[in-house]
Amino acid sequence: MEKTYDPSQIEASWYQSWEESGFFAPSGDGTAYCIAIPPPNVTGSLHMGHAFQHTLMDTLIRFKRMQGHNTLWQVGTDHAGIATQMVVERQLLAEGISRHDLGREKFLEKVWQWKTDSGGAITSQIRRMGSSVDWSRERFTMDAGLSNAVQEVFIQLYEEKLIYRGQRLVNWDPKLHTAISDLEVISEEEAGHMWHIQYDLVDGSGSLIVATTRPETMLGDSAVAVHPDDKRYKHLIGKEINLPLSGRTIPIIADEYVDPEFGTGCVKITPAHDFNDYEVGKRHNLPLINIFTVDATLNDNAPETYRGLDRFEARKQVVKDLEAAGLLIKVAEHTLKVPRGDRSGVVVEPYLTDQWYVAVESLAKPAIEAVENGDIEFVPKNWENTYFAWMRDIQDWCISRQLWWGHRIPAWYDEQGKVYVGRSEDEVRSKHQLRPEVKLKQDADVLDTWFSSALWTFSTLGWPEKTKELETFHPTNVLVTGFDIIFFWVARMIMMTLKFTGEVPFKQVYITGLIRDEDGQKMSKSKGNVLDPLDLIDGIELEALVAKRTQSLMQPEMAKKIAQVTRKQFPQGIPAFGTDALRFTICSLASTGRDIRFDMSRAEGYRNFCNKIWNAARYVLMNTENEDCGLNPEDDIELSVADRWIISRLQQAEQSVISALDSYRFDHAAQAIYEFTWNEYCDWYLELSKPILTADTSVSSIAAKRGTRRTLVKVLETLLRLSHPIMPFISEEIWQRVAPLAGIANSKDSSIMLQPYPVPEQSKINVNAIADIEWIKGVIIGIRNIRGEMDIAPGKKLPVYFSHGSTEDKTRLDNYRNFLLTLAKLDDITWLEQTEQAPTSATQLVGDMEIHVPMAGLIDKDAEINRLNKEIEKLSRELTRVKDKLNNPNFTDKAPEAVVAKEKQKLEAAASAKSALEEKLQALRVL
């Protein structure tokens, strides 16, 4: 093996080998365990959020697979209607073509082409993450099977009147020319103005001042509203006013909606261009005057001078004209929430159109109950509140989009506009007995992308067919996703799946936090702080990183700043950490219920951890390959205290990892593996194995060497299996070499990923061995402490004396002398009986036993006095604290006996340690 772990060397081939061997497919044995991947955009690329979620899902899947479950990780991609269509349209635009120039059919061909060309990127990136998804079952939301499911669902909902067509105000995106759902509108505060406009009464008896943030919409006003109880305006209710600029007269109406405290207490009512005004208009039977075209330019309902103007141009013109007419009373600075389309970024208009809706109320009810009664459980649980809050106030879902890329709505219209819904035009004709001369035209719209996503767990398993997969793997076990799509996706999945399968889509929902950069900022292209998981795996040069981050920015003027920041943050570029280190980092950061700041230094630390495992394996192989590892049951085997100890600790580590993974505490699982591997196996066990393996057979028998080799190999082999779900590549690479030494037959078609997951055995935990090793560690650490504090060279061999020891200490010394000599680098240990006096020394305590390192030329008296003083002071502080506690009758009376006993023990230990050290101090002082 190479001296240094190099992920690029080992990660390249394993994935392909696993995939080709069909290891990712369900085994067919055991209880089913299934995760449906949140389908990424087919033409997208992997970002940190994916890397994060995929790591967690793969860890679960590999864990369950090794535990013997029949696991399926269902993979697939989403057609991502608007996003994909926009990309292709942008490409066409670069050639000077619009989609309308091409026509629907040709355009769709282009999109499919683009999907074929670029759709492989995301799937190959998923592979790089090591994700053990079943590629043989890969699905796409627009493939035939899923499209069929979409159609069936649409038709059934329509027939049950749960899908309907209606005319109402929707959020209209004037750039994309489509309706979007409430969820796709992002409202953020922006600086704007509040214009105060004077509307004169028709009878000339006075005027009203109306305050508005959108003066241009006054061209579509149908009324002015005041609060019915507002004394200032009560007498004006029912009167008519002259609407400036448009020559119309509109009434003054009274409506509770108006807040008399806000603005002037008079509100202009524009039912066709404001959601609230729309409701007011309905209550008062006001006419809807639509003044916008689909582009949000002014249409023929506006006075002639404004026609054709863009809405913002029109606003300027209206303000100017009002000013000229002396009707503009005041302009005030005003911050307001501006609704923008999440894809286009342009201001969305409330716009009156015909759209298709899902009536969600009856679907929402069982979906709420499923979470209330625990059929579906959110992890962490507090997300259930978010879910309930939204579901209990859910609005009908606008599912039609005026796009071309997507599932076409299976509805046809005759020339009278009558709607027929069915699987095809033929079916519609025969079902409704339409004569051939009746002309039918299919609805031009497509469905919201999330409509097909909502069917994901069951449509991918073959629904509406009653497939074996559906029966076996549905409901799926857990959905791993971000909180940002709880409404978009999770809630809608729950509703649709309950409706069509009678089952929940998943039993648990694990909600991950958002991945942020080191400064806690959201990663975004426009901020130039995006980390590409592939760059963390493979590494990237600074110049390439800068180029990548500054390429094709929406705001090119940001490029300079982004380059600057990037150069400062990554002066050396990003080193290659490898997939395993990235995955381990992700797991260790994945504590529940909070966002994650991605910290590069953590990744570096875990890359080092991989190197540590790698080198531990080198050591083990070096000592076991071509050696007798005790596999022959005929041979005598002797296990050392270290062997028994590490086996005990391994059981405990296994238990920790398993219970952590069972409760989605990936951070705890990672930590347990890290600590066991580094702090116990490497730091202590490997060191303890050295004296056994190198000693003369008169000191360490053949059977003992065998036992230690066997333990070295077996523990490592188990540790690899324990780590495999988090670190699939390095564990496989090393396992292939180690497994035969551990007596596990492996061949080319075998893999660690098919091996059983470790099962802790209580009977293998040896408490005596644990106590003995603690003693050994205590002695060694005590001596090392003296070395460190006294500046004694680490290589310098020391003589030491033990005094005031018990018979147990004596036995341990007799048994473990060799460990102590080697690990503490001693040349001799002298046991002193109670009556014997140690030479002048630096002293450490292990329990009541004293360890003495003679000063003789090595140790500075004053330094030792200082060190003792420091220790004694520490003990004094503790003594005071414990004494106070025990002197408090409230404590001794009320605290549980065990707690009190513990405190008493503490008191005794501290007191005796303190007096022992004080004695030493005294002795030194009189010297």
Next chain:
RNA sequence: AGGCGCGUAGCUCAGUUGGUUAGAGCACCACCUUGACAUGGUGGGGGUCAGCAGUUCGAGUCUGCUCGUGCCUACCA
């Protein structure tokens, strides 16, 4: 306006049902290239657990308030 979080070492974070002297990694200081590993070893320094009050024998942990901070939902023209 409502809701949900967060605030623990210089930084990023753990800390189960309240119970040793509050932990880890990175960073820092000193010493060390010893035969797995300098992507390493050994030793060490560093925290008023945001603040205040309360409950309790005992609070990082429970309650209330305050401050700071992040997000979500709904919105007043």
